[in-house]
Amino acid sequence: MSRKKTAKGKGSSKSPKASPSSGRTGKGLTAAAAPSSGLVYPSRPSISNSGEFYDIAFKVMLVGDSGVGKTCLLVRFKDGAFLAGSFISTVGIDFRNKVMTIDAVKVKLQIWDTAGQERFRSVTHAYYRDAHALLLLYDVTNKASFDNIRAWLTEIHEYAQQDVVVMLLGNKADVTHDRVVKREEGEKLAKEFGVPFMETSAKSGLNVELAFTAVASSCEHLLGFFIPLLLSSLSEPLRHR
Numbered sequence: 001m002s003r004k005k006t007a008k009g010k011g012s013s014k015s016p017k018a019s020p021s022s023g024r025t026g027k028g029l030t031a032a033a034a035p036s037s038g039l040v041y042p043s044r045p046s047i048s049n050s051g052e053f054y055d056i057a058f059k060v061m062l063v064g065d066s067g068v069g070k071t072c073l074l075v076r077f078k079d080g081a082f083l084a085g086s087f088i089s090t091v092g093i094d095f096r097n098k099v100m101t102i103d104a105v106k107v108k109l110q111i112w113d114t115a116g117q118e119r120f121r122s123v124t125h126a127y128y129r130d131a132h133a134l135l136l137l138y139d140v141t142n143k144a145s146f147d148n149i150r151a152w153l154t155e156i157h158e159y160a161q162q163d164v165v166v167m168l169l170g171n172k173a174d175v176t177h178d179r180v181v182k183r184e185e186g187e188k189l190a191k192e193f194g195v196p197f198m199e200t201s202a203k204s205g206l207n208v209e210l211a212f213t214a215v216a217s218s219c220e221h222l223l224g225f226f227i228p229l230l231l232s233s234l235s236e237p238l239r240h241r
Contacts, residue, residue, distance in 0.1 A: 052106075053099075053106055054099045054106040054107065055105045055106045055107065056105065056106075056107055056108070057108040057109070057110055058107065058108070058109055058110070058132040058133060058216060058219050059110045059112065059132050060110065060111045060112065060131070060132065060133045060134070060216075061111075061112045061114060061124075061128070061131045061133070061135070062074060062111065062134075062135050062137065063114050063134055063135070063136050063137070063152060063156070064136055064138055064148075064149075064152060065137075065138065065139070065142070065144070065145040065148055067139065067142070067145070068137040068142070068145050068171055069137060069172055069202050070113050070114070071083065071113050072203070073137065073169075073171060073202045073208060074096060074111055075202070076203075076205055076208045077212050078096045078098050078111070080205075082203050082205075093112055093114055093124065093127060094112070094113045095110060095112045095113060096111055096113070097109065097110055098111065098212075100212070100213065100216055102213070102216055102217055109216055111212075112131070114127070125155075128155075128156065128160040128164075129159065131160055131161070131164055132164065132165065133164065133166070133167070133216075133218065133219060134160065134164055134165070134167070135167050135169055135211060135212075135215060136149065136156070136167065136168050136169065136195075137169045137170075137171050138169075138170055138186075139170075139171055139172050139181075140170045140171065140172050140173055140175065140179050140180070140181045140186075140199065141172055141179055141181075142180070142181075143181060146185070146189075149168065150189075165215055165218045165219060166193075166195045167196050167198070167211060167214065167215055167218075168189065168190045168195050168196070168197045169197075169198060169199070169200050169211060170183065170197070170200070171199075171200050171201065171202065172203070173199035173201045173207075174201035174203050174206065183199055196214070198210070198211060198214075
């Protein structure tokens with residue numbers, strides 16, 4: 001998985017003093033002091049909001065123009081369902097948690113769904129600073145959402161961490177008759193910026209699980225450091241509870 005290498009711009013200094021990420025894990029359990037990257041490193045297994053134990057947590061953001069399917073993608077991944085029909089666009093920021101097992105370690109993804117409208121952009125900028133991964137979406141039936149990807153990448157380079165994991169997703173790949181952005185175009189753009197690419201469909205579920213799994217696995221620069229510590233510090237009954 002490729003990571004962004006461009007140095008952060010001056011805009012990164014505009015992040016508020018208080019990080020938008022909470023310093024508490026689910027159900028009132030407070031994690032041990034976390035590194036400045038925002039990584040949650042509990043001294044014992046923490047509990048997610050759903051009551052499921054996890055060893056480590058990563059913050060993932062969904063970004064892209066309004067209407068590209070960010071909320072639908074998140075709901076498909078979290079609940080395995082598709083939001084059919086019309087619904088109100090995300091206002092500001094929303095998030096959901098999901099625990100996955102990667103290399104025998106319970107990883108909680110704290111997934112932030114952001115509003116794509118320009119008027120909310122200043123709000124979402126503050127959340128870039130401690131994000132570990134970003135899923136950047138465009139709609140294959142909307143050429144403007146694809147053309148705006150360069151602007152989104154510029155914004156990511158300015159506000160996100162230097163080593164943040166970025167993946168480009170061409171969503172709504174199930175639609176064939178209204179497609180205006182070819183798969184080859186997405187692949188070419190992703191290659192230009194050195195980020196991985198895949199097409200997804202929140203409606204059919206195409207590559208949705210794979211995209212989130214790939215992003216979680218690509219945080220190996222963090223996982224690789226903490227896994228030995230976690231495995232050596234956790235007792236066997238607790239880890240498999």
